[in-house]
Amino acid sequence: MQKNPSYQNLIPELKQNFHNRIEYALSKGIKKKKIIIDPGIGFGKRPEDNIEIIKRLKEFKEFELPILMGLSRKSFLGIISDEPIPAEREAETISANIIAILNGASIIRVHNVKNAVKSIKILKKLVDLK
DSSP states (O other): OSOOOSSSSSHHHHHHHHHHHHHHHHHHTTOOOGGOOOTTTTSOHHHHHHHHHHHHHHGGGGSSSBEEEEEETOOHHHHHHHHGGGGHHHHHHHEEEEEEEETTOOEEEOOHHHHHHHHHHHHHSSSSSO
């Protein structure tokens, strides 16, 4: 999955996969309210794919499902900031999570819960989030 990943058209391909998997889950009796979607940041994606997903996250809102983002300490963040040590990517993680939330993420997976909670508290106070 990680070796030489490539997409012809990243966002439409992810959306088609979500559509297929959601339909499959529904056909097996799983209630829609039990489904979340996760674009899989870092899993079979190049750094530029991860960046595109975050920038275009709002496009996944068409599914009317919660969007999960797992950005914490990801290597592509280290590439952007020149930080090779995952545990030292806290600022990068917070920045990416804030952008993801602003772009439609409703669930974030983090390593440092305390800092995530504090940063989201500030975000909610400064921005009207729905």
